[in-house]
Amino acid sequence: MAEQYKSLHPVKYYRDYLSHNIRPDGRVFDTFRPVILNTGSIDTADGSALSKLGQTTVVCGIKAELCKPKAESPNKGFVVPNLDLPPLCSPKFRPGPPSDQAQVLSQLINDIIENSQCIDLTDLCIFPDKLAWCLYIDFICLDFDGSVVDACIIALVGALKTVKLPFVDYDAALDNIQVNLENTRPLPVHSIPVSTTFAIFDDKIILADPTVEEENLCTGIIVIVLKDDELCCVHKPGGSPLSSDELLGCIEKSKKKVPLMRDLLKTALQDVG
Amino acid sequence: MPIDHKRINGPEDTLPYQLFTKLNRKSLEQKYKELVQDGKRHDSRAPLEHRKIFMKTGVVSQAKGSAYIEVEKTKVMVSVFDPREIPNRQDYSLKGEIYCEFKFAPFSCEKRRLHQLDAEEKQYSQIMKKALEATVCRHEFPNFQVDIYALVLHNDGSALSAAITAAGLALSHAGVPMYDLITSATLGIQKDTILIDPTTIEERICRTPFWKEKEDNEHGLVVLSMLHTHNQVAQFYQSGSISLDKLPHLIETLEKACADTIPVIQQCLVKHVIKTIKKSSNVIEV
Amino acid sequence: MEATKYRCNLDILSRPDGSVLFCEGKTTVIAGLYGPVEVKIQKAHIDKATVDCHYRPKSGLPGVEDRLYESFIRNTCETSLVAALFPRSAVLIMLQEMQNDKQLISCAVNAACMACLSSGIDMKFMFGAVTAFLTKDEELVLTPPIIDKDIKALFVIVFESTEGRILACHTEGCFSKEQFNQAVSICEAQCINVFKFFKQTLLDNK
Numbered sequence: 001m002a003e004q005y006k007s008l009h010p011v012k013y014y015r016d017y018l019s020h021n022i023r024p025d026g027r028v029f030d031t032f033r034p035v036i037l038n039t040g041s042i043d044t045a046d047g048s049a050l051s052k053l054g055q056t057t058v059v060c061g062i063k064a065e066l067c068k069p070k071a072e073s074p075n076k077g078f079v080v081p082n083l084d085l086p087p088l089c090s091p092k093f094r095p096g097p098p099s100d101q102a103q104v105l106s107q108l109i110n111d112i113i114e115n116s117q118c119i120d121l122t123d124l125c126i127f128p129d130k131l132a133w134c135l136y137i138d139f140i141c142l143d144f145d146g147s148v149v150d151a152c153i154i155a156l157v158g159a160l161k162t163v164k165l166p167f168v169d170y171d172a173a174l175d176n177i178q179v180n181l182e183n184t185r186p187l188p189v190h191s192i193p194v195s196t197t198f199a200i201f202d203d204k205i206i207l208a209d210p211t212v213e214e215e216n217l218c219t220g221i222i223v224i225v226l227k228d229d230e231l232c233c234v235h236k237p238g239g240s241p242l243s244s245d246e247l248l249g250c251i252e253k254s255k256k257k258v259p260l261m262r263d264l265l266k267t268a269l270q271d272v273g
Numbered sequence: 274m275p276i277d278h279k280r281i282n283g284p285e286d287t288l289p290y291q292l293f294t295k296l297n298r299k300s301l302e303q304k305y306k307e308l309v310q311d312g313k314r315h316d317s318r319a320p321l322e323h324r325k326i327f328m329k330t331g332v333v334s335q336a337k338g339s340a341y342i343e344v345e346k347t348k349v350m351v352s353v354f355d356p357r358e359i360p361n362r363q364d365y366s367l368k369g370e371i372y373c374e375f376k377f378a379p380f381s382c383e384k385r386r387l388h389q390l391d392a393e394e395k396q397y398s399q400i401m402k403k404a405l406e407a408t409v410c411r412h413e414f415p416n417f418q419v420d421i422y423a424l425v426l427h428n429d430g431s432a433l434s435a436a437i438t439a440a441g442l443a444l445s446h447a448g449v450p451m452y453d454l455i456t457s458a459t460l461g462i463q464k465d466t467i468l469i470d471p472t473t474i475e476e477r478i479c480r481t482p483f484w485k486e487k488e489d490n491e492h493g494l495v496v497l498s499m500l501h502t503h504n505q506v507a508q509f510y511q512s513g514s515i516s517l518d519k520l521p522h523l524i525e526t527l528e529k530a531c532a533d534t535i536p537v538i539q540q541c542l543v544k545h546v547i548k549t550i551k552k553s554s555n556v557i558e559v
Numbered sequence: 560m561e562a563t564k565y566r567c568n569l570d571i572l573s574r575p576d577g578s579v580l581f582c583e584g585k586t587t588v589i590a591g592l593y594g595p596v597e598v599k600i601q602k603a604h605i606d607k608a609t610v611d612c613h614y615r616p617k618s619g620l621p622g623v624e625d626r627l628y629e630s631f632i633r634n635t636c637e638t639s640l641v642a643a644l645f646p647r648s649a650v651l652i653m654l655q656e657m658q659n660d661k662q663l664i665s666c667a668v669n670a671a672c673m674a675c676l677s678s679g680i681d682m683k684f685m686f687g688a689v690t691a692f693l694t695k696d697e698e699l700v701l702t703p704p705i706i707d708k709d710i711k712a713l714f715v716i717v718f719e720s721t722e723g724r725i726l727a728c729h730t731e732g733c734f735s736k737e738q739f740n741q742a743v744s745i746c747e748a749q750c751i752n753v754f755k756f757f758k759q760t761l762l763d764n765k
Contacts, residue, residue: 042427043346045380055334059426061380065287080283084388086376088352088422090335095374095422098279098388100626106281107627115732134287138379140424142350143333166290179293212335220638222728230733238634238717241724244743251736281623 011217018205025211030253032209037154037268040162049158054211055145060155062137062163066177069125069132077124077132081110083139083152090144108235109152112225115232116193118160123188127170131177146211149223153195154261161269163187191227194261196254198222203240208253224254280388289384301483308466308478316472323470323530328439328541330446338447342439346429351439353447356417369414373402375436377425397433404437404457404498404508410450419449430472431459437498442538446545453500454538455507458530460495460523462515467523469530480513491515495523499531563701565756569677569764577678581670584703585660590670592678594650608645610637612652617659628664632671635717635727641681650680661703664715664729665690669753676761685720687753689746693734699741701749714742718750
């Protein structure tokens with residue numbers, strides 16, 4: 001009976017639950033779903049991680065290639081993040097070029113990487129004006145169940161921490177490149193961004209870490225990214241208006257997630273050694 | 274690389290660093306000799322031994338049916354969606370259609386893959402489609418289309434077989450009417466050496482024609498998919514050059530490898546059924 | 560602190576239902592609005608109008624970065640428009656960047672609001688955007704610093720006109736919670752001027 005009620009009156013179904021201060025999946029408004037992180041399981045990539053946020057699953061793989069730095073920034077490498085929302089992960093997506101949603105999320109992730117300064121592009125320079133690393137960071141969503149950006153950022157940090165770049169010997173006079181695979185170095189990761197998604201339901205109730213159903217029914221989304229104690233992204237693209245106190249309340253709530261994520265990363269990376 | 278306005282683009286020219294490593298100067302003969310040493314392959318398997326398979330259903334919550342397969346390092350995800358109406362279709366087709374997409378993740382191979390489907394991926398999609406068309410009772414859903422997507426997360430050889438096997442499992446998980454369970458296996462051949470379930474390194478050696486001048490220039494890959502209970506071949510794909518005399522033997526070997534995979538699928542499905550029954554009985558008790 | 564200068568020319572284009580050339584400091588955007596118009600069947604909603612936003616950069620084709628702006632402006636407009644009045648139809652908002660002096664997003668949002676107002680489409684409230692900059696010396700200013708490197712963070716905050724609540728928010732760079740709070744309050748104060756300017760412009764154009 002509940003199933004039919006849910007599909008016929010989804011909003012009412014949710015309201016009934018929320019009026020009792022609980023969500024249909026048993027969480028209260030500001031609890032997050034359990035997180036799983038698995039790192040370094042794909043050895044064709046130079047760094048990889050898989051994160052699960054409840055059902056939402058994202059795999060992140062980093063491949064490093066060599067290139068020439070831009071003339072205007074000769075001592076900087078490149079970071080090229082792209083999020084793919086393949087038709088595999090949800091019936092909402094069709095095969096073909098990336099949807100608007102995938103493009104918006106790719107850009108948001110790019111902004112988060114840039115703003116949090118977790119990768120210093122000068123670390124990627126091998127020889128100024130001649131040779132630099134280009135990190136292709138590809139995110140693939142395997143299961144689309146809401147809060148994809150959060151899952152991407154967890155996978156990103158996990159994958160970055162496992163990146164090992166081989167040592168490159170560059171002879172500028174002869175333009176000769178010699179790569180030494182035995183001698184590798186880890187990529188310095190300067191900060192750990194932690195992203196939290198909130199959904200605004202019925203213009204007033206704020207749900208942390210929404211599932212895809214909640215995202216579809218809600219009237220607004222907020223993404224907040226913290227690094228250590230600083231904020232590096234408060235993204236609220238339209239939707240129900242909030243008072244500044246409510247917005248600050250969300251920031252406060254997202255702060256709770258930072259120590260949790262730090263512990264998670266620690267445990268996940270210990271396994272790798 | 275052409276600029277893609279729907280993705281974030283990197284610099285124009287990037288080269289994989291693997292190109293600049295100290296070259297592996299082993300001769301072809303040497304490589305061939307190393308393929309099987311003392312009756313063992315580089316991962317200490319016997320030539321006709323399949324790698325261990327792990328399978329799981331229900332990995333994608335949003336899909337009707339899904340399966341994950343791990344053949345040691347090779348990892349493939351497959352999801353299947355409800356039959357849906359074929360868009361922009363004028364005429365009525367008596368049989369339902371199957372749409373297959375086989376994709377390598379950009380980071381799944383040694384060389385970075387691009388986001389668009391390349392020729393190899395398109396070919397594999399077609400092979401998958403042919404294999405699954407023989408398995409699904411297409412007359413049960415006329416004028417409708419079932420979408421099947423396979424994504425290779427990590428390619429360490431025999432990815433196509435893994436995808437077909439997983440697709441079969443995902444289809445049964447989705448409850449799509451099928452004639453039979455389907456399993457698939459790959460075989461590589463180079464001269465006299467026959468290798469079941471080759472890894473990427475072995476695949477590469479089996480693909481190269483080594484002794485062009487000699488007559489017994491036998492090399493190549495064979496992929497065979499079998500319907501288990503009917504004992505019928507659902508799909509056969511072969512590349513390279515293999516003599517006609519040898520082929521029956523190869524097919525027999527592959528048939529056996531396919532049959533060996535069946536218990537894994539059956540176990541996986543039984544597990545799923547038990548889980549579902551438990552879940553529904555729990556609901557009734559409450 | 561020098562106040563940001565706003566300038567605005569209404570109905571500069573003849574084809575769209577509402578159009579505007581909006582200047583915020585040295586940033587200029589042209590906006591045009593068509594609506595309600597016919598919609599593609601795939602995109603149509605049965606209970607409300609489809610709001611679509613197209614953003615064109617100064618040169619070249621729109622890329623992924625522009626898609627983020629588009630979605631930001633589109634969602635902001637969708638919340639403000641009474642979309643339920645026009646089911647199975649579309650409202651198209653076209654934006655063309657003319658000149659960018661770091662206030663692009665807020666200028667585009669303001670231009671979109673003026674285009675909506677000038678077309679006379681039904682709205683729940685007006686919306687106005689303000690850009691605030693956090694300089695390297697941890698100082699919050701409304702006028703864009705001349706050198707890019709002096710900007711530590713940038714805030715674009717969009718308010719609605721009825722209760723002054725935050726409709727949308729976009730940030731770049733790193734900052735503390737207190738700084739964010741401050742930025743919200745100075746933007747809120749400035750936004751009152753934006754709404755005043757909107758009203759004055761409409762009165763002048765009567």
